[in-house]
Amino acid sequence: MSETPHEGDHVSPPYGSERQFQIYMAGLQGQLPALPLDVQELERRAKERLSPEAYDYVAGGAGAEDTMQANLAAFQRWSIVPRMLGNIAQRDLSVELLGLRLPAPLLLAPIGVQSIIHPEAELAVARAAASLGIPFILSTVSSYTLEEVARAAGGGPRWFQLYWPADAEFCASLVQRAERAGYGAIVVTLDTRLIGWRPRDLQRAYLPFLQAQGLANYLSDPVFRRDLPQTPEENPFPAIQKYVSSFGHLTLQWEDLAFLRQHTQLPVLLKGILHPDDARRAVECGVDGVIVSNHGGRQVAGAIAALEALPGVVEAVAGRIPVLFDSGIRQGADIVKAVALGARAVLLGRPYIWGLAVGGEAGVREVLQNMLADLDLTLALSGFVSVSSLDRSALVKAERA
Numbered sequence: 001m002s003e004t005p006h007e008g009d010h011v012s013p014p015y016g017s018e019r020q021f022q023i024y025m026a027g028l029q030g031q032l033p034a035l036p037l038d039v040q041e042l043e044r045r046a047k048e049r050l051s052p053e054a055y056d057y058v059a060g061g062a063g064a065e066d067t068m069q070a071n072l073a074a075f076q077r078w079s080i081v082p083r084m085l086g087n088i089a090q091r092d093l094s095v096e097l098l099g100l101r102l103p104a105p106l107l108l109a110p111i112g113v114q115s116i117i118h119p120e121a122e123l124a125v126a127r128a129a130a131s132l133g134i135p136f137i138l139s140t141v142s143s144y145t146l147e148e149v150a151r152a153a154g155g156g157p158r159w160f161q162l163y164w165p166a167d168a169e170f171c172a173s174l175v176q177r178a179e180r181a182g183y184g185a186i187v188v189t190l191d192t193r194l195i196g197w198r199p200r201d202l203q204r205a206y207l208p209f210l211q212a213q214g215l216a217n218y219l220s221d222p223v224f225r226r227d228l229p230q231t232p233e234e235n236p237f238p239a240i241q242k243y244v245s246s247f248g249h250l251t252l253q254w255e256d257l258a259f260l261r262q263h264t265q266l267p268v269l270l271k272g273i274l275h276p277d278d279a280r281r282a283v284e285c286g287v288d289g290v291i292v293s294n295h296g297g298r299q300v301a302g303a304i305a306a307l308e309a310l311p312g313v314v315e316a317v318a319g320r321i322p323v324l325f326d327s328g329i330r331q332g333a334d335i336v337k338a339v340a341l342g343a344r345a346v347l348l349g350r351p352y353i354w355g356l357a358v359g360g361e362a363g364v365r366e367v368l369q370n371m372l373a374d375l376d377l378t379l380a381l382s383g384f385v386s387v388s389s390l391d392r393s394a395l396v397k398a399e400r401a
């Protein structure tokens with residue numbers, strides 16, 4: 001099922017219009033795109049394929065899911081004001097990020113336990129991302145080990161997301177394994193030291209981690225395994241219990257970030273920043289980047305929409321480190337808006353998981369290709385030839401609906 005990357009898969013503008021043309025030409029021969037282009041339709045198709053609990057786990061959010069909805073609504077409060085008659089023949093979607101030149105301001109957000117979605121899980125995602133040169137961020141709670149996923153990615157760019165465990169030695173072990181396996185940065189997720197109140201999952205009493213689908217990095221770690229009374233192969237319960245009791249490091253504080261610096265050479269980014277004061281604190285702590293995110297509305301019901309938080313964080317950071325963004329990216333225009341508001345790049349979340357559910361590796365690739373083509377065309381038709389030339393002047397704040 002896996003396909004090897006093709007040279008021609010690399011995104012180079014005017015790729016958007018080429019892809020569009022390919023789709024229409026294939027249509028003349030009676031061939032339609034494999035995946036729905038509309039992300040809501042894609043989600044419906046994914047739902048048909050997934051178990052009800054897996055679907056709800058991905059689709060759901062915290063509480064009444066008001067923040068999850070607000071994440072999407074926030075994009076409608078900014079409008080692009082297209083400019084005419086610039087020369088848009090030569091376009092450049094690429095951006096520089098922590099010494100990497102990315103083909104577009106796009107990465108794949110860390111999403112855990114992907115084997116509940118597709119048997120090839122993170123391996124398929126890593127291959128799809130690598131074929132386009134798009135970095136992916138592997139979750140700590142992945143279904144395959146970080147070493148297995150690194151092998152699947154080959155030379156493709158990758159970062160490791162850290163759920164900082166209470167055990168310092170285990171924390172150091174995870175980070176050093178990631179560094180050895182060629183991950184280029186550590187993304188510390190701050191907003192999920194406890195799991196949010198998620199009614200859909202609670203109603204089904206469903207937590208996939210308790211079925212070992214998200215424990216690959218734990219069970220393969222020599223430090224984690226060391227003091228278990230029985231090996232996880234003999235009896236999984238002691239390992240699961242240990243995982244549950246050590247998952248969230250509830251006494252972790254800003255000063256502790258120095259610990260990471262002592263244990264890795266890699267750049268460190270903080271994911272889950274929403275308040276400008278936290279952004280300033282992050283800069284003072286010497287981290288290399290922040291990610292504005294409310295975890296897709298899965299943690300604090302009633303929290304600020306991520307896009308609403310972005311301008312305040314950008315202002316507080318004042319260009320000292322890159323600001324990334326996620327929570328609500330669904331189409332090319334959303335990327336344009338986030339970048340215009342000061343994000344260096346964005347993370348795509350749920351949509352690529354729907355692609356994985358419907359089409360495995362090829363499905364993820366198709367979602368990414370469509371997103372990049374949409375971005376390229378939206379940018380060009382708005383009058384911009386490069387992502388780096390976008391700024392707030394591209395937008396107006398719409399009247400509140």
Ligand SMILES: Cc1cc2nc3c(=O)[nH]c(=O)nc-3n(C[C@H](O)[C@H](O)[C@H](O)COP(=O)(O)O)c2cc1C
Pocket residue numbers: 057058059071109110111112139140141161189271293294295296297326327328329348349350351
């Ligand atoms: C099913 C699911 C699992 C997730 N797992 C992780 C994770 O393991 N680590 C993490 O930092 N964020 C995790 N996230 C949050 C995403 O990285 C990202 O912040 C979120 O999906 C963005 O919202 P959006 O998908 O609505 O755009 C998860 C999100 C979903 C939907």
Ligand SMILES: CCCCC(=O)C(=O)O
Pocket residue numbers: 112141192195209295298
């Ligand atoms: C233990 C929680 C990890 C997965 C996650 O981040 C999510 O479900 O949102």
